[in-house]
Amino acid sequence: MADRERGGAFFVAGTSPEEIFTPEDFTDEHKMIAKTTLDFVEGEVLPVADQLEHQDWELTQRLLRKAGELGLLASDVPEAYEGLALDKVSSSLIGEAMSHAGSFALSHGAHVGIGSLPIIFFGTDEQKKKYLPDLASGAKFAAYALTEPGSGSDALGARTTAKLSADGKSYILNGQKQYITNSAFADVFIVYAKIDGEHFSAFIVERGYPGVSTGPEEKKMGIKASSTRPLILEDVHVPVENLLGEKGRGHVIAFNILNIGRYKLAVGAVGGSKVALQTAVKYAKTREQFKQPIANFPLIQGKIADMQTKLFVAETIAYRTTGAIDAALTEVDLTGEKGGQVAAKAIAEFAIECSINKVFGSEMLDFVVDEGVQIHGGAGFIQDYPIERMYRDSRINRIFEGTNEINRLLIPGTLLKMAMKGEVALLQAAGQVQSELLGMIEPADEQAPLGKEVHAVEMTRKLFLAVGGMAVQTYGQKIEREQEVLANLADIGIALYAMESVLLRAQKAAQSNKGDAALQSDMVQLFVAQTFPQVELLARDTVAVMQEGDDLKMSLAMVRKLTKYTPTNTVALKRRIAKRVLEAEQYLA
Amino acid sequence: MNILVCLKQTFDTEARIVLEDGRIKEDGVQFVINPYDEYAVEEAIALKERFDGVVTVISIGPARVDEAVRTALAMGADEAVIVDDPAAFGDEFTASTVLAATIKSRPYDLILAGNQAVDDGSGQVALRTAELLGIAHIGVVTKLSVEDGRVTAERDAEGDTEIVEAALPVMVTAQQGLNEPRYPSLIGIRKAAKKPVERLTLADLGLSAETVAPRAQIVETFLPPAKGSGRVLEGDTAARVAELVSELRQTSKVL
Numbered sequence: 001m002a003d004r005e006r007g008g009a010f011f012v013a014g015t016s017p018e019e020i021f022t023p024e025d026f027t028d029e030h031k032m033i034a035k036t037t038l039d040f041v042e043g044e045v046l047p048v049a050d051q052l053e054h055q056d057w058e059l060t061q062r063l064l065r066k067a068g069e070l071g072l073l074a075s076d077v078p079e080a081y082e083g084l085a086l087d088k089v090s091s092s093l094i095g096e097a098m099s100h101a102g103s104f105a106l107s108h109g110a111h112v113g114i115g116s117l118p119i120i121f122f123g124t125d126e127q128k129k130k131y132l133p134d135l136a137s138g139a140k141f142a143a144y145a146l147t148e149p150g151s152g153s154d155a156l157g158a159r160t161t162a163k164l165s166a167d168g169k170s171y172i173l174n175g176q177k178q179y180i181t182n183s184a185f186a187d188v189f190i191v192y193a194k195i196d197g198e199h200f201s202a203f204i205v206e207r208g209y210p211g212v213s214t215g216p217e218e219k220k221m222g223i224k225a226s227s228t229r230p231l232i233l234e235d236v237h238v239p240v241e242n243l244l245g246e247k248g249r250g251h252v253i254a255f256n257i258l259n260i261g262r263y264k265l266a267v268g269a270v271g272g273s274k275v276a277l278q279t280a281v282k283y284a285k286t287r288e289q290f291k292q293p294i295a296n297f298p299l300i301q302g303k304i305a306d307m308q309t310k311l312f313v314a315e316t317i318a319y320r321t322t323g324a325i326d327a328a329l330t331e332v333d334l335t336g337e338k339g340g341q342v343a344a345k346a347i348a349e350f351a352i353e354c355s356i357n358k359v360f361g362s363e364m365l366d367f368v369v370d371e372g373v374q375i376h377g378g379a380g381f382i383q384d385y386p387i388e389r390m391y392r393d394s395r396i397n398r399i400f401e402g403t404n405e406i407n408r409l410l411i412p413g414t415l416l417k418m419a420m421k422g423e424v425a426l427l428q429a430a431g432q433v434q435s436e437l438l439g440m441i442e443p444a445d446e447q448a449p450l451g452k453e454v455h456a457v458e459m460t461r462k463l464f465l466a467v468g469g470m471a472v473q474t475y476g477q478k479i480e481r482e483q484e485v486l487a488n489l490a491d492i493g494i495a496l497y498a499m500e501s502v503l504l505r506a507q508k509a510a511q512s513n514k515g516d517a518a519l520q521s522d523m524v525q526l527f528v529a530q531t532f533p534q535v536e537l538l539a540r541d542t543v544a545v546m547q548e549g550d551d552l553k554m555s556l557a558m559v560r561k562l563t564k565y566t567p568t569n570t571v572a573l574k575r576r577i578a579k580r581v582l583e584a585e586q587y588l589a
Numbered sequence: 590m591n592i593l594v595c596l597k598q599t600f601d602t603e604a605r606i607v608l609e610d611g612r613i614k615e616d617g618v619q620f621v622i623n624p625y626d627e628y629a630v631e632e633a634i635a636l637k638e639r640f641d642g643v644v645t646v647i648s649i650g651p652a653r654v655d656e657a658v659r660t661a662l663a664m665g666a667d668e669a670v671i672v673d674d675p676a677a678f679g680d681e682f683t684a685s686t687v688l689a690a691t692i693k694s695r696p697y698d699l700i701l702a703g704n705q706a707v708d709d710g711s712g713q714v715a716l717r718t719a720e721l722l723g724i725a726h727i728g729v730v731t732k733l734s735v736e737d738g739r740v741t742a743e744r745d746a747e748g749d750t751e752i753v754e755a756a757l758p759v760m761v762t763a764q765q766g767l768n769e770p771r772y773p774s775l776i777g778i779r780k781a782a783k784k785p786v787e788r789l790t791l792a793d794l795g796l797s798a799e800t801v802a803p804r805a806q807i808v809e810t811f812l813p814p815a816k817g818s819g820r821v822l823e824g825d826t827a828a829r830v831a832e833l834v835s836e837l838r839q840t841s842k843v844l
Contacts, residue, residue: 028656032663032778039772071775084775516617584617585605 004327005320007349008418010497011464012429014457017508020501021323023315023589024514026089033090037097040070045101052104052225053389055217057184060107060225061141068138072098073112076120078339081132088329092267092322099271103223103393110181110226111135113264114257115142118190118202121340122245122253127204128340131188143186145177145205145231146254153406155254156200160193160233170237171195171203173211177231179400183214184227191233192250199248203238211236222392255351256344261401262354263325266318266361269397273311273368276390278586280307280372283387285582287377294375298571301578303371308581309523312589314357314364316501321353349423352414355407356494362397362404369394408490409483412468415493416479430469433462437558444565449510452566453503453524456532459562460496463539466558467492474546488542495531495538502527516589519580522573523589529568536563590642590735592633593695594666595688595702595715598650598657599623602707611810622657625703628763631770633701634665636735642698643667647691649677649684655786662781663773674790679803685717686801690794692722697758699740704729704762712762719760726760727753731767 005019026034044063045052051059067073075091077083091112099105116135119127119142134140151157160175173193180189189205189212205212215230245253281304284295294300328346333339347354369391373380380387398404419426444455471485479486506524509515536559543555580588600606601619608614622630633644646661646669648654658669670691677687692700700722702715712728719726731750732743735757742753745764773781791797822829837844 028659029778029782031656032660032773032781033775035660036663036772036775036778043772069774070772074775084779086775583605583607588617 004331005324007324007328008352008415008424010500011415011461011493012425014461014500015504017504017511020320020504020508021089021326022505022508022515023319024505024509024512025323026093030089030093033086034093034097036070037072037094038100040067040072041097041101045104049102049104049225053102055224055227057227060104060227061185063104064107064111064141065138067108068136072108073138074136076112076117077132077136078120078128078334081128081136083132083136087326088322089319089326092264092318095264096267096271099268100275102389103225105268105271106223106226107182109264109268110143111141114144114261115182115186115188115190117257117260118144118244118253119204121256121344122202123340125337126241127244131204135188140187141182141185142188142190143180143182143231144257145180145189145191147178147180148176149178153403155192156251158192158194158200160191161197162193162195162201162203162238164195164240165237168240170239171243173203173205173233173236173238175233177233179218179228180214180231181226181228183229183231184217189231190244191231192254195247200250201247202244202250202253204242204244205233205236205238209236209238221395222389223396256348258402259347259351259354262358262407263318263321263350265397265401266314266357267322269361269365270311270315270318272390272394273307273314273365274587276369276372276387277304277307277311277581279387279390280304280375281581281585283379284375285585295582298575300375301582302574303375304581305526305574305577307368307371308577308587309526310364310367311587312520312523313498313502313527314361315589316505317353317360317498318357320501320505321350321357324353325350352411352418352493353497355402355410355414356497358401359404359407359490360494360498365394365397405487408487411490411493412486413480416472426465430465430472433465434469436462437466437561441561446566450503450506450521450524452568453499453528456528456565457496457500457503460492460499460532460535463535463559463562464489464492464496466562467539467542470543470546470555485542485545488538492535492538495535499528499531519577520589522577525568526570526573526577529570529573532563532565539563590636590640590699591695591697592636592642592644593692593697593700594626594629594633594644594646594661595700595718596626596630596646596648596657596661597623597703597706598648598654599706599708606812608810608812613810620653620656622660623703623706623708625705625707625763625765627703627770628765628767629701629703630661630664630666631768632733632763633699634771635768636699637665640735645670645695647688648672649687651675651678658786659781660773662784662786663777664771665777668784669786670789671786672789672791672794676791676798677801679801680805681711681713681717682804683801684714685721687791687794687796688714688718689721690796691789692718699735699757700724700760702760702762704764715760715762722760724758724760725755726762727755728762729764730761731764733761733767
């Protein structure tokens with residue numbers, strides 16, 4: 001890659017296929033890491049899945065330790081602290097493969113992700129030396145305690161307090177945290193509290209400190225193989241050296257960790273969806289009605305094509321973002337005590353992409369498991385069928401790591417902040433689009449391969465800039481209050497990143513002869529055919545919020561100009577895509 | 590101790606076999622180490638961990654074989670040799686001739702292999718290789734111990750266990766139950782990337798396409814017929830037995 005991708009840059013300009021990372025770029029080492037993880041899941045976890053579902057925390061810990069022996073807990077830990085310091089594509093592949101194990105993946109993910117990363121990124125050398133080798137090997141397990149009964153999305157509204165002791169040697173923590181993954185057995189908790197009720201800060205709290213306890217297991221709708229309890233802190237003396245990061249700078253840690261949690265959630269959704277799709281396809285091929293497998297029926301095939309295609313999109317954007325983060329990380333010096341913070345900052349450049357992945361991935365997973373249940377018919381409603389568990393397990397993904405609503409607000413919100421700081425040339429691009437709109441818009445070259453799709457992506461970018469520019473002009477600083485407009489802009493932005501990514505992947509596959517270029521091309525056509533009309537609708541709706549009368553008429557004419565698009569025969573596409581998935585009996589690309 | 594492992598890359602055991610123009614389609618198929626060979630790799634690494642030495646993996650096949658070989662290296666084998674030459678891909682005669690030529694020039698105390706490959710299932714290659722090398726072989730082994738230049742092996746023998754002793758060097762083929770192969774660890778995977786893999790052609794081995802040309806010819810490849818539904822025999826026991834015998838004789842012709 002000559003030039004690396006910049007965070008948020010896709011809003012203002014297109015890029016070439018070679019510049020994005022795609023699953024076709026996985027190295028042999030990447031594939032072997034994924035294979036080892038899958039073999040571990042299939043050989044060790046799935047045979048005891050039922051027991052895990054009934055909350056045998058001893059077993060969970062045993063399996064996590066075994067994962068540790070294989071190095072599956074060490075991918076993000078620097079080598080100086082007995083980790084493997086693998087690239088983020090490797091840790092994403094581990095996360096994806098782990099999610100084949102149902103919600104055991106959450107025990108793993110919470111430990112290696114939100115549990116360990118705060119120390120990896122923001123710990124002092126002493127803190128890293130003390131905790132990271134044990135967390136990397138599985139001698140100790142970590143959890144992350146941010147949410148409270150009174151503060152969820154508004155994380156900074158936490159009520160847990162920390163007060164420096166009279167001798168100045170410790171902070172005394174009091175409060176209650178809620179919905180803490182791994183709380184049944186974690187040895188180390190990253191806890192957020194306000195020093196003197198004011199300065200939001202993070203602490204490393206050991207389970208063994210007097211005053212630390214956990215409440216009863218929550219009775220959850222799904223992800224039952226993961227432990228979720230409240231964490232109770234009663235006059236807990238935490239040594240001052242366990243303050244993580246700077247006093248009053250806890251939000252920096254919290255937000256950075258969430259960025260990573262978000263793209264990791266997306267790769268987990270990709271892994272979970274692959275299992276759900278495979279389960280549904282196998283069922284559709286064996287279940288007979290009207291004297292034939294239901295997989296023969298076009299409406300079932302249509303579902304399978306939609307599941308496969310959305311999964312392809314989610315996979316593509318998840319690894320595009322992960323690859324872009326890896327490219328950014330190779331540019332900075334990760335050694336030394338500040339190396340972790342440098343890494344967190346490099347990752348934060350992709351905060352918008354992380355949010356897009358979180359939203360798209362979790363909604364894709366919900367779609368896939370929902371259609372999976374539908375394909376199973378009545379059986380999908382019965383607990384004996386794995387799809388029933390997958391359906392319940394999916395639902396939380398739209399809620400945790402920042403609700404999809406919060407993430408939607410963050411997408412345009414973060415973009416504006418980046419534009420103010422000069423990190424994305426948004427205003428210039430918006431200005432340029434306004435002048436372009438006065439002239440002729442070059443129509444799509446429908447003869448070229450994926451010509452319609454290339455055009456749709458470019459027009460979506462222009463629409464985002466035009467409508468977004470209008471919103472900024474209309475509301476100025478008060479745009480924050482216009483949540484509906486922001487969410488619409490976010491949806492156009494998500495559509496843009498999603499359509500552009502799959503288009504570039506298919507073009508790259510066709511050029512490089514890697515991957516299944518014909519299938520990818522079909523999926524790009526289907527996805528754009530389904531998405532571009534939605535973009536038009538969103539743009540029209542949003543414009544109508546801001547304008548009326550002749551202004552509105554003019555703006556709608558502008559939208560029409562940008563959204564000219566000849567419909568595609570989606571039935572033919574879906575039948576072709578489904579045929580391939582039914583043959584392979586699994587996701588393929 | 591120098592241990593050689595003969596390794597074949599095969600279809601994943603769960604792969605769906607699709608025929609196209611009378612040939613098995615390879616597109617989109619997941620390839621793995623032949624599961625029996627995986628036991629051989631594990632046994633070799635375990636022995637090396639006990640006695641020290643070098644484990645060398647030897648394989649025949651196209652570029653894709655690299656993945657299986659790297660996996661064995663990631664498990665703990667030290668080096669590998671791949672004979673990558675289309676003329677070396679043939680029948681059991683071809684494979685054993687090529688393997689014997691590859692092994693001949695190398696030092697070895699013990700050769701391990703799977704007792705058969707899950708794809709063609711002939712169970713011949715390792716034993717024929719041993720014959721060509723002029724060394725003893727013990728097949729279908731479920732337990733192996735090595736002590737003072739001798740091996741003691743337990744082998745499956747028609748449902749019984751046979752205990753066989755031999756002096757090194759010897760060829761031993763692995764049966765399921767010999768051990769539980771380890772997963773390649775992430776550290777192992779990283780190390781594997783730096784381990785030496787030698788790639789050879791027939792010419793490097795002093796062989797020619799003619800000398801190793803297959804002796805067997807595949808006449809036809811076909812999938813087993815789809816299983817029909819069963820039939821429950823009716824009537825009293827005597828009548829059912831009579832009907833069963835007649836069915837076995839006349840319809841399925843197994844008696």
